[in-house]
Amino acid sequence: MPVKRLPVIGVMGSGTEPYEKFVAPLGRWLAQNGFHLLTGGGGGVMASVSRAFTAVRQRQGLCIGIIPGGGSGIEKCKSGYPNPYVEIPIFTHLPLSGPAGKDVLSRNHINILTADIIIALPGGAGTHSEIELAIKYKKPIAAYLETGMNTCDLPAQVHMLYTLTDVQKFILQVHEHL
Numbered sequence: 467m468p469v470k471r472l473p474v475i476g477v478m479g480s481g482t483e484p485y486e487k488f489v490a491p492l493g494r495w496l497a498q499n500g501f502h503l504l505t506g507g508g509g510g511v512m513a514s515v516s517r518a519f520t521a522v523r524q525r526q527g528l529c530i531g532i533i534p535g536g537g538s539g540i541e542k543c544k545s546g547y548p549n550p551y552v553e554i555p556i557f558t559h560l561p562l563s564g565p566a567g568k569d570v571l572s573r574n575h576i577n578i579l580t581a582d583i584i585i586a587l588p589g590g591a592g593t594h595s596e597i598e599l600a601i602k603y604k605k606p607i608a609a610y611l612e613t614g615m616n617t618c619d620l621p622a623q624v625h626m627l628y629t630l631t632d633v634q635k636f637i638l639q640v641h642e643h644l
């Protein structure tokens with residue numbers, strides 16, 4: 467009898483700003499509802515959602531971090547990676563990020579290709595490149611934003627969501643069709 471695979475939800479966002487009021491409830495909900503969490507394994511949104519996710523003790527899913535390479539060939543990973551909440555760090559040799567997030571030497575391709583569903587929070591050039599990659603690889607993606615936030619730089623293919631309830635509905639609807 468085949469083992470049922472838990473869906474992987476990729477949460478992408480700022481590596482410096484935690485957006486705690488958005489990601490803590492999202493992380494807990496993902497853990498309580500039988501999903502794996504995937505992030506880039508760093509600070510900001512990645513650490514906040516991972517902390518909330520792993521704080522849920524009775525959960526099926528695991529916290530996965532795709533870790534960028536150190537860049538010099540000597541360092542295993544960039545400083546600050548993985549954050550202390552990552553349960554399964556996947557170390558890569560891929561050092562590029564930020565404005566170079568779509569380059570073949572960026573781990574962002576792995577982030578997007580591994581996740582079944584992408585939830586993007588506000589972030590910089592790296593987050594924007596992950597959004598573009600999600601569209602390129604035809605991954606279901608939604609942006610979880612504050613009401614009134616400027617969305618003019620987001621592609622039309624990205625669902626704009628403003629409440630946790632809407633994010634939950636999006637994930638459950640997409641999951642139903644996976």
